[in-house]
Amino acid sequence: MSWDEKLLKQAKKIIKLYPQKRSALGTLLHLAQSKDGYISDDSISVISDLVGITEVQVKSVSTFYSMYKQEPTGKYLISVCKSISCEINNSSEVISKVQDFTGLNNNETDEDGLFTFEAVECIGACGGAPAMQVNYETVEGLTGDNAINLCNWLKEKQPDIVVADDMQKDFGGVKSFDWAITDNTGATSNAPGFQTLKTTKAKK
Amino acid sequence: MSDKVNLNVNGIDIQSDSNKLLIEACEDSGIHIPRFCWHKRLDPVGMCRMCLVEIETPRGKMLVPSCTTEITDEMVVDTESDVVKKAQEGVLEFLLINHPLDCPICDKAGECPLQDQTMAYGPGESRFVEEKRHFEKPINISEIILLDRERCILCARCTRFSDEISGDPLIEFIQRGNKTEVNTFPNEPFKSYFSGNTVQICPVGALTSTSYRFKARPWDLKSTRSTCNGCSMGCSIELNSSQNKMLRILGVDNDSVNQGWLCDKGRYNFEYLNSEKRLKTPQKSINNNFVDVEIQDVYSELSEIIQDRKTKVNFLLGSNLANEDYVAFREFSKSISDTEQSFYINDDLLYQGHFGQDNELAKIDDLNSSDAIVVWAEDLKEKMPVLYLRVRQAVKKGVKLIVFGHTNKTLSDIADVFYGKETVSKNFEIIKDVSKLNEIKNYVIGKNVTAIIGKSTPQQSDDSVTELFEFLRSNSNTKILNAYTKGNIYGAFQTLENIKGTRDFVENISGENTDLLFIVGADPVGRSFYSNQIKSIIENLDTVVSLDIFNHETAELSNFVIPVSSTLGEKEGSFTNIEFRTSRIDKLVPSPGQTVSDWEFITSLMNFAGLSNDSNSLEDLNNKAFVNIETSSKPVFDNLDKPSNLDGIINVYEPAINTSENNSTEALFYTGEKLYGDSVTERHSESISLLGSKKFIEVSQDIVDKFNLTSGQCSMVQGDIETTVSYIINDNLPNDLIYIPINRRDLNKFDFSKEIKVLPSRVKEALNVN
Numbered sequence: 001m002s003w004d005e006k007l008l009k010q011a012k013k014i015i016k017l018y019p020q021k022r023s024a025l026g027t028l029l030h031l032a033q034s035k036d037g038y039i040s041d042d043s044i045s046v047i048s049d050l051v052g053i054t055e056v057q058v059k060s061v062s063t064f065y066s067m068y069k070q071e072p073t074g075k076y077l078i079s080v081c082k083s084i085s086c087e088i089n090n091s092s093e094v095i096s097k098v099q100d101f102t103g104l105n106n107n108e109t110d111e112d113g114l115f116t117f118e119a120v121e122c123i124g125a126c127g128g129a130p131a132m133q134v135n136y137e138t139v140e141g142l143t144g145d146n147a148i149n150l151c152n153w154l155k156e157k158q159p160d161i162v163v164a165d166d167m168q169k170d171f172g173g174v175k176s177f178d179w180a181i182t183d184n185t186g187a188t189s190n191a192p193g194f195q196t197l198k199t200t201k202a203k204k
Numbered sequence: 205m206s207d208k209v210n211l212n213v214n215g216i217d218i219q220s221d222s223n224k225l226l227i228e229a230c231e232d233s234g235i236h237i238p239r240f241c242w243h244k245r246l247d248p249v250g251m252c253r254m255c256l257v258e259i260e261t262p263r264g265k266m267l268v269p270s271c272t273t274e275i276t277d278e279m280v281v282d283t284e285s286d287v288v289k290k291a292q293e294g295v296l297e298f299l300l301i302n303h304p305l306d307c308p309i310c311d312k313a314g315e316c317p318l319q320d321q322t323m324a325y326g327p328g329e330s331r332f333v334e335e336k337r338h339f340e341k342p343i344n345i346s347e348i349i350l351l352d353r354e355r356c357i358l359c360a361r362c363t364r365f366s367d368e369i370s371g372d373p374l375i376e377f378i379q380r381g382n383k384t385e386v387n388t389f390p391n392e393p394f395k396s397y398f399s400g401n402t403v404q405i406c407p408v409g410a411l412t413s414t415s416y417r418f419k420a421r422p423w424d425l426k427s428t429r430s431t432c433n434g435c436s437m438g439c440s441i442e443l444n445s446s447q448n449k450m451l452r453i454l455g456v457d458n459d460s461v462n463q464g465w466l467c468d469k470g471r472y473n474f475e476y477l478n479s480e481k482r483l484k485t486p487q488k489s490i491n492n493n494f495v496d497v498e499i500q501d502v503y504s505e506l507s508e509i510i511q512d513r514k515t516k517v518n519f520l521l522g523s524n525l526a527n528e529d530y531v532a533f534r535e536f537s538k539s540i541s542d543t544e545q546s547f548y549i550n551d552d553l554l555y556q557g558h559f560g561q562d563n564e565l566a567k568i569d570d571l572n573s574s575d576a577i578v579v580w581a582e583d584l585k586e587k588m589p590v591l592y593l594r595v596r597q598a599v600k601k602g603v604k605l606i607v608f609g610h611t612n613k614t615l616s617d618i619a620d621v622f623y624g625k626e627t628v629s630k631n632f633e634i635i636k637d638v639s640k641l642n643e644i645k646n647y648v649i650g651k652n653v654t655a656i657i658g659k660s661t662p663q664q665s666d667d668s669v670t671e672l673f674e675f676l677r678s679n680s681n682t683k684i685l686n687a688y689t690k691g692n693i694y695g696a697f698q699t700l701e702n703i704k705g706t707r708d709f710v711e712n713i714s715g716e717n718t719d720l721l722f723i724v725g726a727d728p729v730g731r732s733f734y735s736n737q738i739k740s741i742i743e744n745l746d747t748v749v750s751l752d753i754f755n756h757e758t759a760e761l762s763n764f765v766i767p768v769s770s771t772l773g774e775k776e777g778s779f780t781n782i783e784f785r786t787s788r789i790d791k792l793v794p795s796p797g798q799t800v801s802d803w804e805f806i807t808s809l810m811n812f813a814g815l816s817n818d819s820n821s822l823e824d825l826n827n828k829a830f831v832n833i834e835t836s837s838k839p840v841f842d843n844l845d846k847p848s849n850l851d852g853i854i855n856v857y858e859p860a861i862n863t864s865e866n867n868s869t870e871a872l873f874y875t876g877e878k879l880y881g882d883s884v885t886e887r888h889s890e891s892i893s894l895l896g897s898k899k900f901i902e903v904s905q906d907i908v909d910k911f912n913l914t915s916g917q918c919s920m921v922q923g924d925i926e927t928t929v930s931y932i933i934n935d936n937l938p939n940d941l942i943y944i945p946i947n948r949r950d951l952n953k954f955d956f957s958k959e960i961k962v963l964p965s966r967v968k969e970a971l972n973v974n
Contacts (some may be wrong), residue, residue, distance in 0.1 A: 041390060055372075056389040060376035 003021040007035060014196070027194075029062050034191040034199045036122075038069040067192060073116035074109045076154050076162070077190040078102070079133040080147075082119040085126035090144075092132050095119055101151050114155065116190075131196055135187035137164040141173025159194035161186040163203050170189040179184025208438055209277040214284055226270035226281065227255050227568060237283055238292065238321045240299075240407045241359035242271035244361045245463055247368055251360050252299070254321065255290045258282040267291055280875030282374030293327040300330060302337040302382075303408070304354045312409030313805070314422035339385060345375065346394040347894040348414050348472060351404065353385045356410040362402035363384060369465065371399040371596055371618070371797035386410070397589050397879055400471040401464075404454055415472050415891045418448040429456060429850065430790040431779040433524050433691050433771050434470045435687065437590045438781030440851065443474075443773050443792045450477045450773050450793050455514040458851045460569050463783070467589035469879050469892060474772055476888035477793065482753055483767035484797025494755075494765065499798060502764055507813035509720055509747055510540060516968045518718045520709060521700075522725030523690035525802055526777025526789050528690075528825040530699040532803035533724070535828070539815040544863070547700045550726035551693060552733040553582070553659040554705025555666045555866065557686040558673055559858045566654045566683035567783045569592055572777060574683070575651035576604040576644075580634075580672050581658040581687035585614035586879045588689050591782070595656075604647045608634065608672065610936040611660040611876060621647070625938040631871045634672055641675065648680040658687025662707065662733045663871040663956070664865075692771075698860030699829050704863050710737040711864065715744045723750045723758055724802055725768070727884055730748065730757040733875055756884040768802050776822055778829070780838060785828075786839035832857065874943045875954050881947025899927065899951060902934035902943035907962065917965035922954050928965055 011031060015024040028050065030045035039062045041055075048055040062068045064136070080086075080095050103139030104110055104117040125131035126138025132147065138151065150171040156164075168175060182204045191199040209222045213235055227237050227249060240252040250272040252508050260280040266288065282288060300322065307313040339353035351740035353758060358377070363386060367373040374394045378387045387396050403411045425444045432439040432453070439462035445453040453471050457464035478480075486502050487494040509515050519533055559565070571594055585592040592614070599605045599618050607619040609628045616622040627640050628832050659666070676682040688694065696703060704712070704729055710843055713721070721742070728738045742748055744759045748760035759765045769775055774795040780786045800808070803825055808816040819825050824843060830838050837843060839853040851902045880886065880896030888895055901920070903913075908931070911918070915932050927950050937943060942962070946952035954960050 044389070054376075054389070055392055056378075057373055058386070059389055060378055062377050064380045066380075127510040 003046050005100075006030070008046075008050075010196075011047075015050060018198050022040050022053050024107070025051055025053075025058065025061055027156065029058075030191055030198055030199075034189060034197045036072070038072045040168070048171075054184050069190065072109070072113070073190050074114045074184060076111075076134050077116045077136070078151070079085075079118050079123065079136070081118045081121070081123045081125070081129070081131050083126075084124035085122075086130040086192060089129040091130035093141060094132060094142050094147045095145040098132075098147050100121060100152060101148050115151070126128045126172055127178055128172070134162050135164050136192050137167065139164065139172045140175050142171070143173070146171045146173070150158050158196070161201050162190055166203070209279075211275055211279045211281060213281045217220070220275060220898045221799055222275070222277075224275055226257065226259075226268075226273045226275050226279075229275050229280070230283065235283060237270050238325050239271060240317060240357060241361060242322075243364075243405055244366045244457070245360055245369065245465075246361065248272045248508055249360050249364060251358060252444040253295045254292065254299075254325075256295065257287060258285050258288050259756065262950075268381055274376055284824050289325070292325040295320055296326040296895065296944045297330060297332075299325075300355050300585065301332050302354070303357065303807075304336060306355070310355065310357075310409040311412050312406075313415055316409060317407040329721065331524070337382065343411065344393075345388050346396075346399055348393055348468065348891045349399050350385065350414060350417065352388070352410050352412070354380055355408045356386055357408055358386075358730055359407055361405045362411060365398075365402055365405060366396060368403075368600075369596075370401070370591060372396045372398075380549075383564070394421035397467050397469075397585065398593070400466060400468045401455065404464075411893070413472070415475060416452045419451045420444075424790060425451070428790045428792045429788070430773070430792070431781075431787045431852075432470045433526075433779055433789070434464065434467075434473060435588045435689050436689060436782040437461065437588050437695055438692075438769045438779050438785060438787060438852070439470060439590050443790070443794045445773070448793050450474050452802065460567070460851060461781070461917040462590045463594075465590055465593055467879065469589070469886075472891040473886060473889050475892070476753070476885045477770055477773060479754075479888040481755075481888060483755055483765060483801075484799065485767065486798065487765045489763050489765075499766070502766065502814040505808055506720075506747075506749065506764070506809055510813045510815070513550065515540075515719045516545075516717055517542050517720045518545055518548065518713060518724055518729065519707075519720070520550060520721060520723045521696065522550045523693045523696065523726050525692060525694065525695070525773050526771050526775055527695040527699050527780060527786070528777045528822055529724070529771075529802040529806075530696050531825045532806045532819070532828045533722070535817065535819055535825075536806045536810055536815070538604045539810060539817065542704075546702050546704050547696070547706070548709040548713075549693060549696055550728055550732070551688070551690050551705045552707065554688070554703070554707070554861065555659055555669070556861055556950075557688070557859075558670075558684050559686065559861075560659070561858075561943070562660055563677075564683045564705040565722075565856050566685040567785070568685070570652075570654045570685075571595060571598040571603065572601060573652070574598075574603060574605060574654040575679075576647045576653050577658075578606045578608070578617055578644075578648070578655045578676060578682075579612060580660075580669060581612075581656050582660045582876060583612050583614055586686075586877060588687075588756055588782075591656075591700065604850075605648060606644050608759060609660060610938060611874060613936050616936060617921065623816065624936050625757075630662060630941050632874075633668040635673070636706075647677070648676060648682075651680050653680045654685060655682050656685045656687050658689070661871075661873075661874055661876055663873075665868075666866050669946050676915045688782070694780050694782060694787075694813055694859075695778070695785055697861070698780050698784065698786075698832075702862050703860060706732050706734050706867060708863055710734045710741065713741050713745075715746070719744055719751070721745050722806075723748060723752075723762065725752055725771075727752070727756040727758045731881075731883055731947060733946055733952060733956065736955060751805060754884045754888060759906060762778055765800070766805055767797060767799040768805065769799045775801055775806075776828065778841070778844060780839075781852070783854060784856045785846065785852040785854045787850075788841070788844045814950075830855070842955065871941070872959060874941050874950075875946045875956060876943065878945040879948040881945070886893045897950065899948050900932055900945070901929050901951075902932045902937060903935040903962075904939050904941065905933055906939040906941060908933060911962045914963055915963070915965055919963045920954070921961040921963060922958065925953055927930055927951070 018024045046056045102115045109116040131140040218233040239255040248270045255270045317781040342352045345351045424446045438641045440456035440458035442454040455464045455466040485496045488497045604620045606621045607615045608623045748762040749764045750759040751766045751768045779790045
């Protein structure tokens with residue numbers, strides 16, 4: 001077992017939430033990702049023991065969903081939308097400029113471990129197309145240049161928490177909706193924002 | 205509510221049972237719908253879309269997959285419309301996009317559903333000009349199974365089989381979309397006892413076995429239906445040969461027995477037939493050297509011994525003979541019956557069992573219809589793997605499973621109630637605490653119970669098994685399946701009288717009561733729990749005649765070794781399984797050299813010695829086999845060969861087992877057998893020899909601590925016997941009890957009534973010093 005006591009305790013707490021152990025699989029994979037930044041084979045072995053299914057069954061689920069990363073990502077996972085609304089609003093320019101800036105092809109991570117680039121299907125921000133996400137925190141109404149500014153900022157400042165509202169204010173444009181509620185909870189890693197997993201944090 | 209529904213398929217009215225799937229209902233009425241993923245014995249999944257048909261709905265005609273659509277009354281179906289044809293062409297065009305079309309080098313070509321259905325329903329040409337998906341060509345997913353992912357059409361038959369049927373899902377879909385592949389977890393090979401079934405049900409050439417790969421083309425194969433004689437399950441099999449060499453065994457769907465499945469041992473333990481090391485000429489031991497002799501000389505020498513009426517003859521028969529062989533020995537025994545003779549069957553676990561009028565015997569199908577199954581026997585997965593599948597199937601349907609004994613490691617995983625070391629003592633007795641059994645009263649009292657009961661280890665007393673059965677019989681409506689697991693042992697029950705096991709052999713046989721011993725198809729010195737005692741007995745006998753396929757440890761001690769043909773594929777005859785179901789054994793390949801059948805040898809000897817003999821053919825012996833069965837459905841060849849009887853005929857019979865009482869002795873060890881071992885046939889079957897060569901013991905954590913074992917290896921020392929084995933921790937074992945699989949090489953050479961020292965492995969210690 002390569003998980004420490006604390007993590008195992010957290011895992012057991014999660015398993016208790018479900019009527020059947022194997023139902024906890026999805027959340028446990030997120031927990032594994034919050035630990036390593038990706039789903040390691042070690043984590044798969046631990047999870048298979050915890051929920052009582054075979055390792056390959058866990059692997060099967062973890063490789064099916066693209067948000068469970070099979071390899072370590074950089075500190076910032078940049079996901080640019082390539083679906084139809086964004087494409088119409090020139091996301092291809094955003095994609096090519098971000099790629100030029102980072103020097104990365106799709107699903108690649110740079111040598112410093114700073115950026116991972118991916119072009120993804122709809123991220124649910126069609127009203128503010130073109131849009132992209134940094135560690136799943138969304139920025140809408142982008143232009144190619146703004147996207148580069150954003151990447152530049154990430155590269156220079158390297159913030160530990162990225163917050164959607166902040167990035168939107170500094171680099172974004174038109175937004176789909178304005179909920180008028182400030183959300184200063186940001187992402188601390190590429191694991192999607194689950195408070196129970198401590199992958200989100202309010203910015204001080 | 206009516207149980208039948210009426211459908212109209214392609215304009216024809218058909219009737220079917222109401223809970224069926226459309227594809228099944230059509231199949232039953234002779235209307236074939238093409239399919240890849242649907243399999244009669246697996247849950248429907250709707251992966252391949254090949255079985256699309258049109259049905260009429262309130263919204264007009266609609267394409268639906270017939271494998272996931274249940275039939276309803278008045279359903280109107282078209283399986284041949286233009287729309288359906290177009291859909292089938294489309295599906296096949298898609299399936300072939302990434303299929304490599306390497307039929308010329310593919311083992312499946314000629315019997316490939318993808319190939320056949322592409323010819324029958326395909327578009328004839330492809331519009332796909334892009335690069336196909338590429339994977340590394342076959343990868344080994346286990347020692348005996350190869351996977352070619354390029355050929356895979358993602359039907360999920362193999363993954364569903366391993367999940368639903370065998371319960372060891374070690375292969376699964378990895379990745380998604382265009383990248384989807386079947387694979388194992390890294391460093392976790394597809395080590396299943398049932399992996400060969402996935403090769404058989406694969407509708408393309410993606411899964412192949414190392415055993416059959418590149419050996420033959422389907423159109424060159426000769427085939428016949430026979431019965432597997434590996435264990436007392438008696439699975440129906442199809443034998444395939446080419447150029448007089450046995451090449452493959454397939455499972456045949458016998459609804460009441462194996463339902464199409466086989467264990468890997470049954471499927472691949474035929475390769476020894478083609479071994480170069482087989483005995484081909486009769487041999488005689490002269491000054492401890494074997495020299496080839498003419499069989500006529502053997503007959504005349506043995507005749508002289510037999511004709512001396514004072515000669516005392518005994519038999520030690522293996523459990524893998526055909527019924528007719530047993531009959532031949534019975535007839536021989538009758539013709540020389542001046543002294544009392546016994547038939548010793550090569551089974552360490554033989555005991556009286558529960559037969560006769562007081563006990564209702566169960567059939568395998570009773571497992572599904574009972575309320576609870578109680579098991580107190582050898583580990584079924586190791587000894588009768590396909591019976592394990594049937595138990596598993598019943599449990600999946602909701603039958604409660606109650607398992608007794610730390611000896612049942614694999615069944616404990618699926619049991620509803622497991623009585624392990626807390627209830628079953630180290631000496632294999634159920635601790636007489638009635639309150640413990642209260643737990644299962646709800647499951648058994650007044651219910652229909654199928655009890656699979658037999659001895660699990662030679663040290664176990666006969667009483668311990670009987671006690672549980674008495675408890676069940678007095679509290680519930682219990683049917684019993686006597687768990688004798690060895691080969692055609694029920695055939696021996698049906699044909700022989702005065703049967704004893706190896707334990708009685710050790711107690712009874714000596715130079716005083718035996719001048720001539722026939723050992724037929726048995727290697728007790730190499731395999732038995734009583735190996736050492738049997739060895740010293742045989743060494744002290746005047747004349748020992750061994751009839752076998754290979755030379756082995758027992759044959760080496762004999763005066764004569766006669767090469768015989770194998771019951772698997774080289775003999776005609778019949779086989780009787782655990783529910784007294786007799787089915788046909790058929791011959792497909794000739795046996796090599798001067799080999800004879802066991803019955804041919806013994807009848808020839810009778811004729812040579814001038815003994816009275818009126819059964820000179822296989823048919824004569826077969827007709828005599830079942831003298832005690834008076835029904836019209838006697839399992840003689842004439843009856844067995846009727847098409848309606850291919851699955852076998854059941855005739856329950858009360859055997860004359862004559863073992864002495866075995867009292868419990870203190871058990872220092874628990875000896876059992878694993879599925880794969882080191883018997884002489886397994887050693888000469890390449891695939892199996894890879895699986896059964898590892899030597900190991902199972903121990904409790906207690907023993908690991910006590911002997912300070914750390915390296916994963918340990919030495920076992922007793923006198924001048926020393927062997928290095930790896931150890932596995934088995935939490936089911938009581939403290940201080942070591943499990944030793946005695947069918948692995950040399951592990952039966954210890955004296956299990958005395959202590960064996962367990963030491964940390966010396967080799968590893970030396971490494972630690974360095």
